[in-house]
Amino acid sequence: MSEHLTKTGARNVFYGGSAFFFAIFLGLTAHSHYYMRTTSTDETTLTAAVARGKHVWEKNSCINCHTLLGEGAYFAPELGNVWTRMGGDKDVESTRDTFKAWMAAQPSGIEGRRQMPQFNLTDQEASDLAEFLRWASKIKTQKWPPNEAG
Numbered sequence: 001m002s003e004h005l006t007k008t009g010a011r012n013v014f015y016g017g018s019a020f021f022f023a024i025f026l027g028l029t030a031h032s033h034y035y036m037r038t039t040s041t042d043e044t045t046l047t048a049a050v051a052r053g054k055h056v057w058e059k060n061s062c063i064n065c066h067t068l069l070g071e072g073a074y075f076a077p078e079l080g081n082v083w084t085r086m087g088g089d090k091d092v093e094s095t096r097d098t099f100k101a102w103m104a105a106q107p108s109g110i111e112g113r114r115q116m117p118q119f120n121l122t123d124q125e126a127s128d129l130a131e132f133l134r135w136a137s138k139i140k141t142q143k144w145p146p147n148e149a150g
Contacts, residue, residue, distance in 0.1 A: 100123070
């Protein structure tokens with residue numbers, strides 16, 4: 001038996017390895033899609049208010065400063081768990097009112113803090129944005145963000 005790798009052997013290792021790792025890639029991709037479809041997000045909770053809130057999020061480019069579930073800019077706090085931090089589902093109306101009041105009070109004018117601009121959201125837009133963030137807080141994120149403060 002030869003102690004070197006022949007051209008044919010090298011080609012077979014290359015094609016065999018490529019096929020093997022491509023099959024693993026396809027399997028992991030299918031598993032990720034299956035997980036996202038069946039486990040992480042409950043599509044039955046998607047409402048018109050959540051969709052409008054997502055539109056408000058995008059229209060005001062919130063992701064240019066904030067992160068949502070780790071995606072976005074790291075200039076301002078993570079908002080994937082802001083609903084929980086503000087009170088959560090213990091009292092939905094109170095949490096929604098707290099969120100809307102906080103949005104209306106921006107910029108806060110606190111010395112030494114970065115200031116969030118005033119977007120002049122209507123009451124409906126602020127409510128829809130709160131509903132979107134409420135929906136986002138229920139996504140199974142495998143313990144992300146890692147700390148409660150966001």
